[in-house]
Amino acid sequence: MPIHKGGRPAISEGRRKKYLLSLRLDAEGVTPPDVREIVQDFNDQTLLNPRIKNAVGHISLSFSPKDGVRMIDALMLDIAQEYMQRMGITDTQYLLVRHLDQPHPHCHLVYNRIGNNGQTISDKNIKIRNAKVCRVLTEKYGLHLASGKESVRRERLREPDKTKYEIYGAIKVALPQSRSWEELEKHLKAQGISMRYKYCGSTNQKQGVLFGKNGFEFSGSKIDRQFSYSKLSRHFTQAQQQTHYRATLAKGFHAAIDNYRSAFTDLFGNMGGSVNKGHADAGSINFGGNIGALPLPPNDSSVRLSAAHLQRKPGESPEEHIARITALLNTVAEAMAIAAMKQRRKLRDRKANKPKMKL
Structure with a gap:
């Protein structure tokens, strides 16, 4: 299943080179493979609407390893182009490249949020719209569901992400065995993970939860949205x-x-x-x-x-x-x-x- 990742970062020099070293699937309004010319093409079009601060959009579409055999370049390009149409990313500059550095098929889309006629490519409710579009494409093309955090290669992570994923895994295992905050805290404490609450002002009203290990501390929602204080309380x-x-x-x-x-x-x-x-x-x-x-x-x-x-x-x-x-x-x-x-x-x-x- 294609999943959306990333936000709208500026293109770093390292990222520019990585895109160009990858397999280019498609491009519009830019002149690869020259890095400077691509950047200049993007910059020229941003002058049509200088009020937009985050003019560069970045989206990563990732697919399950189970779709690796059938995910040829032509199919990936078809899916990516339909994704762009459904997301309203049209009439603008873009560069679409495929990366081969991971076991799962994936591609990156870099596009100009300022369209060819100076119009703005909206990013309003992009996560919600993305989820709906990905579900549609998954069903239409008969794709497998992406496995999310469980598929991350943790041996390649650095701190603090390494610890964050350790806490994520511990909560994932402990939660089905816990019927209360006290039981969850007991299970996590046995694995060296601390738990404390955030309060509303100077009151005793809890409004958040933090988990700590190895000198790092993360709010529940930063570890995973399903681990926010409100969602855990509901659980x-x-x-x-x-x-x-x-x-x-x-x-x-x-x-x-x-x-x-x-x-x-x-x-x-x-x-x-x-x-x-x-x-x-x-x-x-x-x-x-x-x-x-x-x-x-x-x-x-x-x-x-x-x-x-x-x-x-x-x-x-x-x-x-x-x-x-x-x-x-x-x-x-x-x-x-x-x-x-x-x-x-x-x-x-x-x-x-x-x-x-x-x-």
Whole structure:
């Protein structure tokens, strides 16, 4: 999947040379490979709108290594050109080059934010627009999703990025095991990572979190946007709600099991003891654990329940499964209770209508 990187830096001498040493895919309004002429071409066009401070736009489009075999220059150029059209980068100077220094295919686009007619190439909401465009292109061209931070070659990182990625990895592992700030802090402390909060003015209201290691300290959002204070707080709230919800589900499920067993015994006898008396046995289903086997109504009973009804359906989450079979067991238990009541009523009527013997 193509992903956008970078912002709008000026072209450094090292970057200029790197672009020109790479494979040029396309260019418009500039005269490569001469570095000075390219810079002069860009500078000349910026005079059309000198109010724009950041006149040079830079975008990196990166693709998954899984697309390496099929990502020939022609396909990369097609994707890059369509990306530019969808992002509104048109009627302006640009240079598009492919880099071959990484295991994943990628290319760099340098463009003039001042168009050929002096118009401004907008960078408003560029991250949001980029994400939407990349999703469209990923689906259209059948590309693999880029793996983000997990694909970074950390052995090549220098400080402070090296430590930042170490903290990122530690939080990524610890977070699923943590239901509160205290649990997260405990997990990170075991790996030599400190955690402290930022407060709003002189109040006790927390508004940020910082993680530290090796003498470096980063705010959660600088490590990754998903680790900002607000998003982590939301994660812990949802985790606690999920824990409470699961406990409620488990309580309701066990109550349904008890109701079902009681209704089954009332209708068919002790754990199905009377099932064999004129009934076709439907067997049982084993839930394991402290629940064990649950007897099923006989096949010729008016109350229907089979093992298939209690199995987890494709795509059904564990919580959805428990909620569904809890409701099902309660419904069947109610039906068995009604059937047992009717059975007792028939028995009473039969006794009441039985003729008395005369002595």
